[in-house]
Amino acid sequence: MNQTVEEIAAALEADAFGDVRLSVMGAAEPGEAAPDELALAMNPKYASALADGRARAAIVWHNADWKDLGLKAAIKVKHPRMAMA
Known part of the structure; x- marks a missing residue:
């Protein structure tokens, strides 16, 4: 895949x-x-797994505090299911 978070x-x-x-x-x-x-963490229920994991970037739920999750980059989506469609 080799794409940037921005792309x-x-x-x-x-x-x-x-x-x-x-x-x-x-x-x-x-x-x-x-x-x-x-990391595909588009629901708050994945917060602990994300914080404990090794991912540096993730797709997160809209109001997630990506810095507190230990990420270097994040993509915030308003409608997670639609984003994956």
């Missing part, structure tokens, strides 16, 4: 925050994401 956010028509030039190679579950993968 993915643009494709999803979503907002990107932090190091938007961070490159990711794929996507994964929050607790299983490697540092070069985008």
